[in-house]
Amino acid sequence: GNSVTQMEGPVTLSEEAFLxxxxxxxxxxxxxxxxxxxxxxxxxxxxxxxxxxxxxxxxKGFEATYRKETTSFHLxxxxxxxSDSAVYFCALRLNTGTxxxxxxxxxTRLQVTL
Amino acid sequence: DTAVSQTPKYxxxxxxxxxxxxxEQNLGHDTxxxxxxxxxxxxxxxxxxxxxxxxxNETVPNRFSPKSPDKAHLNLHIxxxxxGDSAVYFCASSRTGSxxxxxxxxxxxxxxx
Numbered sequence: 001g002n003s004v005t006q007m008e009g010p011v012t013l014s015e016e017a018f019l020x021x022x023x024x025x026x027x028x029x030x031x032x033x034x035x036x037x038x039x040x041x042x043x044x045x046x047x048x049x050x051x052x053x054x055x056x057x058x059x060k061g062f063e064a065t066y067r068k069e070t071t072s073f074h075l076x077x078x079x080x081x082x083s084d085s086a087v088y089f090c091a092l093r094l095n096t097g098t099x100x101x102x103x104x105x106x107x108t109r110l111q112v113t114l
Numbered sequence: 115d116t117a118v119s120q121t122p123k124y125x126x127x128x129x130x131x132x133x134x135x136x137x138e139q140n141l142g143h144d145t146x147x148x149x150x151x152x153x154x155x156x157x158x159x160x161x162x163x164x165x166x167x168x169x170x171n172e173t174v175p176n177r178f179s180p181k182s183p184d185k186a187h188l189n190l191h192i193x194x195x196x197x198g199d200s201a202v203y204f205c206a207s208s209r210t211g212s213x214x215x216x217x218x219x220x221x222x223x224x225x226x227x
Contacts, residue, residue, distance in 0.1 A: 036218075041220075042220055042221075043118070043204055043218035043219050043220045043221050044157075044204065044206075044218040045218070046215055046216075046217075049215075087155060089157065100208075100211055100212050101147075101159045101162060101170055102159065103159075104156070104157040104158070106154065106155060106156050107155040107156070107157070109155075
């Protein structure tokens with residue numbers, strides 16, 4: 001089956017530190033890969049995505065590269081801010097005809113302190 | 115303007131009751147979804163409708179019944195609520211069912227006592 005594995009949190013960093021959240025996947029076929037962010041009390045928002053191998057998704061200083069050889073899509077940011085504190089979800093999507101569904105990882109909570 | 119809205123935001127109820135959660139999207143999308151997020155933040159799809167037609171139905175107890183009166187609305191009705199139904203339920207929508215970005219609502223926190 002399809003699955004996504006994320007590093008367990010919480011991840012606690014000081015402001016301006018470098019962030020890496022690991023994500024690996026298992027899929028039959030060629031999935032699209034996503035990072036979603038959930039700020040406290042809110043729904044999920046798409047942060048970035050990559051639809052094929054070697055694509056790099058980027059947004060708001062966050063980046064992730066689709067690595068087919070290692071089945072990974074690690075999220076990175078060079079300098080985190082307090083406002084980045086949230087839960088981050090890695091997800092994959094496989095299209096099957098008219099239906100496509102997201103399979104999520106368990107989420108990684110990031111806490112950034114001053 | 116809110117793109118995907120859900121009501122209520124919080125729902126506290128007793129075991130055995132029947133309750134509904136409503137979802138509306140004003141994005142003109144054809145496809146809507148319900149996801150369940152448990153206490154450990156694990157998020158899993160429950161249902162998906164495309165133009166009022168059920169296209170995804172994961173292994174969900176039949177106490178859960180989605181209803182789509184039109185393609186802008188997807189409501190979730192839950193019969194005979196159980197303690198294990200306590201979770202945050204998210205509605206989402208996408209332009210089509212195959213490959214477009216999904217936009218999520220703010221969630222409904224259901225607590226069953």
